[in-house]
Amino acid sequence: MQTYIGGVSCPFICSKHLDHGVLLVGYGSAGYSPIHLKDKPYWIIKNSWGENCGENGYYKICRGSNVCGVDSLVSTVVALNTKSQ
Template sequence: GALEGAHYLATGKLESLSEQQLVDCDHVCDPEEYNSCDSGCNGGLMNNAFEYILQSGGVVAEKDYPYTGRDGTCKFDKSKVVSSVSNFSVVSLDEEQIAANLVKNGPLAIGINAAWMQTYMSGVSCPYICAKGRLDHGVLLVGFGKAGYAPIRLKEKPYWIIKNSWGENWGEEGYYKICRGRNVCGVDSMVSTVAAAQINH
């Protein structure tokens, strides 16, 4: 998602990139965190995925390496690369910096504790208790708002807008709104930006 947004900003072309390539081929480990290797359907970290794409030379289109929803053998064909990473970085934990980065660079890759997402239907999610350190799901931060109704708080709250990967029938047509301002569910704890490289065939 973040690389698709960066690719669009760099080229003007919206390209659906292969998640399955990452599932099958990306086994990069974060050298600074013990036991944090990307492992297909068992999960991974956004920065590890960006590092894999940088090292491998790019990612192919979804149509050339379609999603199967299970681990498989790597079938990456470098001649079909449509996008790559020129660089990536971690964004500050400060919410004003995150918002400014989002406006300047487009969608951001984030990690979140998805416990409250399981039952989300609509509105702004503002759980009273949600562990900030148990990040277990990668999503795309795409926007923010000043005031949206938070049912559990019975009032308007500022919020982040997140694009999830569970399809359009989940949440608000595939999107999730979560309270902004308190690092709810760790939403500000793991934020990354990526820039797309030009591909010359």
């Protein structure tokens, strides 16, 4: 996503080799995709590079087509109470 400049990103080529973490924070039903020249549904991603990258630290990526592994290369955290009882 280093080349992201705005709108909804729908790259044709994207590495599936993860090298940083991001956080999926929301979605939208129609945002303009410059590469497709039309509105596309999208995920809103908070990037890990700070507010100077993307749109104030966020970017939009096409939803529903597993672009860049966003639908399949997912991890999660489960917090457990480790306090002794």
